[in-house]
Amino acid sequence: EVQLVESGGDLVKAGGSLRLSCATSGFTFRNSSMDWVRQAPGKGLEWVASITSSGSYIFYADSVKGRFTISRDNAKNSLYLQMNSLRADDTAVYYCARYNGGVDLWYFDYWGQGTLVTVSS
């Protein structure tokens, strides 16, 4: 059974930092591109960051670039998101998800249940 379990969400003050983790099992993590996607309360899905299977390529949404860092530990089947200089508009449920596919076809086939980050101003 595939499982993605996020943790680390919390209430933090603006300007603070937080580190999210995503523990995975049931699929070959080391061969998988992984992403973080967030959803602000009552809003739609927003892509945050991507990391390829080896960690060689990393991409960020403009809204978090320079503040957030995505990383992974293939030995631990885990994905991370270090969030610094947090702002009120970073308040959201953060999902980790596997990004599968290639060439012209990409899709998120596995999702975690999400972890809530609340930033107080």
Add this chain to the structure above:
Amino acid sequence: SSELTQDPVVSVALGQTVRITCQGDSLRTFYASWYHQKPGQAPVLVIYGKNNRPSGIPDRFSGSSAGNTASLTITGVQAEDEADYYCNSRDRSGNHVLFGGGTKLTVL
């Protein structure tokens, strides 16, 4: 443009057919994928690529695309299909990921 555009709200009568659309320049290069999301739950993949359904997704869900528009069609809508639906693709550079703004499907 680096956006995917969806109608915010769509309504359909129980048992009828509904089409949800997604427009964006990147769809000329990349296939769309579609997700539904119910309140308090994580998104679930329902269609990816030209018209592929993951295991466990009913065959009343289908996908299609033409030019810069991708469509999700639900044939014989059920009450449990009431949810938010999101389309997704990469941007034209291929480096960033895009989501549509979402369509709230109401089943009457």
